[in-house]
Amino acid sequence: MKKDGIVIASAMNGQIRIHAARTTELVEAARIAHQCMPTSAAALGRTLTVTAIMASDLKNENEKIVAVINGHGPSGTILAQAGGNGDVRGFIGDPGLYYAREDGHLDVARAVGTNGTLTVTRDMGLKDTFSGVSALQSGEIGDDFAYYFAISEQTPSVVGVGVLVDTDLTIKAAGGLIYQLMPGAGEEAISKCEQVAAHMKPVSVLIEEGNDLEDIIKMYFEDAVILDHRDVRWHCGCSREHFFSALLTLKESDLQEMIDDGEGAEIRCQYCNSVYRYDTEDLKQVLEKRRVENR
Numbered sequence: 001m002k003k004d005g006i007v008i009a010s011a012m013n014g015q016i017r018i019h020a021a022r023t024t025e026l027v028e029a030a031r032i033a034h035q036c037m038p039t040s041a042a043a044l045g046r047t048l049t050v051t052a053i054m055a056s057d058l059k060n061e062n063e064k065i066v067a068v069i070n071g072h073g074p075s076g077t078i079l080a081q082a083g084g085n086g087d088v089r090g091f092i093g094d095p096g097l098y099y100a101r102e103d104g105h106l107d108v109a110r111a112v113g114t115n116g117t118l119t120v121t122r123d124m125g126l127k128d129t130f131s132g133v134s135a136l137q138s139g140e141i142g143d144d145f146a147y148y149f150a151i152s153e154q155t156p157s158v159v160g161v162g163v164l165v166d167t168d169l170t171i172k173a174a175g176g177l178i179y180q181l182m183p184g185a186g187e188e189a190i191s192k193c194e195q196v197a198a199h200m201k202p203v204s205v206l207i208e209e210g211n212d213l214e215d216i217i218k219m220y221f222e223d224a225v226i227l228d229h230r231d232v233r234w235h236c237g238c239s240r241e242h243f244f245s246a247l248l249t250l251k252e253s254d255l256q257e258m259i260d261d262g263e264g265a266e267i268r269c270q271y272c273n274s275v276y277r278y279d280t281e282d283l284k285q286v287l288e289k290r291r292v293e294n295r
């Protein structure tokens, strides 16, 4: 049985670094959580997939990568967050978009827009946080990340990423293949990457055909050495307790108002759409706790 995951490999004596990801279940879970139509599902799914691949290089479970795309198109902001532990979550401003091009492919660029930026933040837990920003190139997301890697991380990269949506709107296949030139890579490695880029089938098609990630890598990089396997999954991690603490940041007068109207509070998690309800008794507890803390 095939399942989601990421395989990390190197080729040509370490001059090329390769990541292959299968994210079919992850993107299907995201589609269900946000009730995405096909073009929104593809835009969000591609962003989640590349972000998951970037996070697969994190050394620490608590470290995170956050990618935010804002191309001023109808989709609005797309955000993906992935952790060193393999958990991935995210959202898209408008999940209801369905644009097809004349050739039948989903028109992701039309949804995302091309006039904007891709921002990547590396949150190293207790240590530093750094951000890099690059201008969107095509709004197709793969090219936009490739440009980001070149400009912000000085790593020439080819980013293949795709999501195939079935006629019943479910995700048929999703995945990504990223290959990058390491410092000191020679002419031979450069022309190898150019060759692969020119002849490669879309990675979503390779996954739909049932190929293993290792086989996909070796199909194009014959001498590849497999370095690591990583798990990846859709998982938000939000909880009732988490949003209870968020309520603690409200003003006392606002809490009192919510208690007085007797209707309780409802909080929706923007990452996974889970709804948490707090009744008047809960809100009284929040207010009490706040007063104690402020004493």
Ligand SMILES: [Zn+2]
Residues within 6 Å of the ligand: 236, 237, 238, 239, 269, 270, 271, 272, 273, 274
């Ligand atoms: Zn959530």
